[in-house]
Amino acid sequence: MTTFAPFSKPLYVMLKPCGSSCNLACDYCYYLEKTKLYSQNKHRVMSDTLLERFVKEYLESQTMGQVLFTWHGGETLMRPIEFYRKALDLQKKYANGRQIDNSIQTNGTLLTDEWCKFFKENNFLVGISIDGPQEFHDEYRRDKMGRPSFLKVMHGIELLKKYDVEFNCMAVVNDYNADYPLEFYHFFKEIGCQYLQFTPIVERINRHPSPLTLATATASEKDADLAPYSIKPKQWGNFLCAIFDEWVREDVGKTFVQIFDSTLANWVGEQPGLCTMAKTCGHAGVMEFNGDVYSCDHFVFPEYKLGNIYSETLTSMMYSDQQLKFGNDKFDKLPRQCRECDMLFACYGECPKNRFVNDRYGEPGLNYLCEGYYRFFTHVAPYMDFMKQELLAQRAPANVMEWIKKGKP
Numbered sequence: 001m002t003t004f005a006p007f008s009k010p011l012y013v014m015l016k017p018c019g020s021s022c023n024l025a026c027d028y029c030y031y032l033e034k035t036k037l038y039s040q041n042k043h044r045v046m047s048d049t050l051l052e053r054f055v056k057e058y059l060e061s062q063t064m065g066q067v068l069f070t071w072h073g074g075e076t077l078m079r080p081i082e083f084y085r086k087a088l089d090l091q092k093k094y095a096n097g098r099q100i101d102n103s104i105q106t107n108g109t110l111l112t113d114e115w116c117k118f119f120k121e122n123n124f125l126v127g128i129s130i131d132g133p134q135e136f137h138d139e140y141r142r143d144k145m146g147r148p149s150f151l152k153v154m155h156g157i158e159l160l161k162k163y164d165v166e167f168n169c170m171a172v173v174n175d176y177n178a179d180y181p182l183e184f185y186h187f188f189k190e191i192g193c194q195y196l197q198f199t200p201i202v203e204r205i206n207r208h209p210s211p212l213t214l215a216t217a218t219a220s221e222k223d224a225d226l227a228p229y230s231i232k233p234k235q236w237g238n239f240l241c242a243i244f245d246e247w248v249r250e251d252v253g254k255t256f257v258q259i260f261d262s263t264l265a266n267w268v269g270e271q272p273g274l275c276t277m278a279k280t281c282g283h284a285g286v287m288e289f290n291g292d293v294y295s296c297d298h299f300v301f302p303e304y305k306l307g308n309i310y311s312e313t314l315t316s317m318m319y320s321d322q323q324l325k326f327g328n329d330k331f332d333k334l335p336r337q338c339r340e341c342d343m344l345f346a347c348y349g350e351c352p353k354n355r356f357v358n359d360r361y362g363e364p365g366l367n368y369l370c371e372g373y374y375r376f377f378t379h380v381a382p383y384m385d386f387m388k389q390e391l392l393a394q395r396a397p398a399n400v401m402e403w404i405k406k407g408k409p
Contacts, residue, residue, distance in 0.1 A: 011061050011318050012284045014070045014297055015054065017083065019044040019289040022075040024107050024149055027140040028174060028201045028229045031074065033213055034300050038290065045079065046289040048086060053309060054287065055090040059098060061315045066099045072286070072297065077110040081118050088122060103127060105170065107141070109149050111156030116163040126160060126167040127197075128153065132184040136177035140229060157191060168195035175228070178235040181242035189255060197258040200236050202354045202368055203227040216301050217353045224356075226368075237372030241379045248383050253398035263377070266346050267384040268391055276351040282327020285318055293317045295326045298353045335363035337370075343377040382409035 020034040021044050038044055059067060069091070071084070084104075091100045104119075105127040119126055130153050131137040138148035160167045169188055171177075177184055178200075188196050204215040204224035215224035231239075240259070247257060262272035275281050286297045291309040294300045304326070306317040317323065334349050337359035349355060350367045359366040367373065386409070387397035403409075 010064045010067075010283070011058075011314065012068065012070075013054075013058060013293065013314060013318065014072045014284065014286045015046075016072055016074060016286060016288050017046045017051075017076060018074050018078045020074045021045075021078055022073055022107070023078065023109060023143060024075065024141060025144045026142070028172060028203065028227070030203055030214060030298065031300070034288075036211055037300070037302070038288070041290065044289050046083075050289075050291055050309070051083070051087060052090050053291075054314075055087060056094045057309065057314050059091070059094045059096065059100075061313070061318075062098065065097075066101065069100065069102045071102070071104040073105065073107075075107055075110065076104050077106050077115065081114065084118070101125070105129065106156075107149065107153065108156030109143075109152040111159050113159060113163075116159045116165050119160075119165045120163045124165070126165055127170050128157060128160070128167055129170050129172070130157070131171050131174070132177050132180075133187045136180065136184065139176050140172075140174060154191075161192065167193075168197060169193045171196070171198040172201050173198050173231055173236070173239060174201045175231055175235070178231050178239045181239045182246065184239075185243045185246060189251070194254070195256045195258075200231045200369060200372075201227075202230045204230075204356070212301065216299070216303070217356050218303075219356065221356065221358075231369075233369050233371040234375075235372070236369050237375035240372070240376040244376070244380055244383075248380075248400060249404055250401065252387075252401055253396065260380075263346060263380065264384055264387055264391075264397065267388045277347050279331050279348045280327045281330045281352070282323050283318070285323070295323055298351065299326075333365050335359040335365040336361045337363070337366055341374070343374055346377045347373050 020031045103125040108128045134150040137150040141149050205213055205227050206215045206224055258274055262274035262277045265272040272278055285293050287293050293306045295304040306323055330352055338344055338349050354369055355365045355367045357366045357368050358364055383400055386403055387400050390397050390399050
């Protein structure tokens with residue numbers, strides 16, 4: 001059994017100040033339906049009392065001198081600026097000498113001059129959800145009236161630029177935009193996004209009556225159907241390879257793509273920035289607006305609830321046997337095909353939520369996207385090998401671009 005020691009990583013809990021409430025109704029959203037878990041709550045917003053309890057306890061639980069607060073939704077900007085000003089005051093009150101950073105994820109449609117001034121003045125890192133050019137973005141990202149959201153998001157991005165707010169883009173890759181990788185990638189370069197995350201959408205719909213429509217990873221193939229917007233394994237592999245081929249020739253050191261950076265980290269044996277590609281997980285939980293704590297943002301299901309901050313401490317929940325097992329299962333429950341794979345070190349089976357198919361030996365737990373990932377990792381191997389050697393020699397990985405110009409590999 002592979003284990004990670006308690007306190008070996010910073011305790012990290014993502015905060016949901018308004019739960020799953022959102023002004024958009026994106027077709028593929030995995031979080032909107034979490035309102036069903038809290039149907040008895042009329043006002044799904046975090047109270048000032050709970051906010052203070054969390055800030056105090058979160059800071060007291062840290063073993064590192066630098067602490068990151070991550071605000072997530074739903075749509076985070078459905079809480080007023082005053083709520084976040086209160087949070088900043090509480091952070092200062094309980095910091096006890098620690099350096100505090102804040103990041104916030106938003107769909108960008110509610111950004112205003114006032115919000116952007118606030119983010120700039122308080123050094124927030126802003127994550128913007130946008131799925132590429134207008135045609136791609138508006139395919140699935142619409143409001144509750146079915147109206148497209150792209151133009152509002154772009155207005156928000158322009159405001160962030162106006163006030164020089166640091167931002168990155170988080171794009172969902174689905175069955176539609178995955179077929180246009182270069183158009184997708186060029187768009188982000190054209191709008192001046194230097195930091196790019198993209199996530200493949202894979203969701204399943206329960207076949208049988210259930211409180212929630214979307215299925216957990218433990219649901220068998222006969223009990224759940226793949227959602228129509230989900231990306232296909234070959235699509236994902238082709239998408240990654242096409243973008244990588246341009247990035248590695250032109251943009252290393254200029255455009256930072258999280259999955260490429262994490263792949264290189266695994267290649268050199270460092271901890272990747274992308275949790276899905278780490279050997280174990282479980283150190284990053286999520287707290288809902290009422291204090292309920294869950295194992296992970298993608299595992300907000302009753303069976304993955306760790307407790308509530310009003311009755312248990314963050315430390316006791318995040319280092320509980322339940323959570324430690326959840327984190328170690330990422331590696332311990334890999335099927336035989338994964339354990340024999342020459343690229344195991346590069347992905348470690350990726351996210352457990354996507355591991356719902358049987359491997360070639362009939363063992364459960366293979367990642368649905370395995371074929372795509374394997375194509376990507378084998379395709380990038382020569383370039384990763386070169387960049388690894390450059391790093392070990394204390395030279396810049398960006399030298400790979402000159403290496404390619406010389407006719408390599």
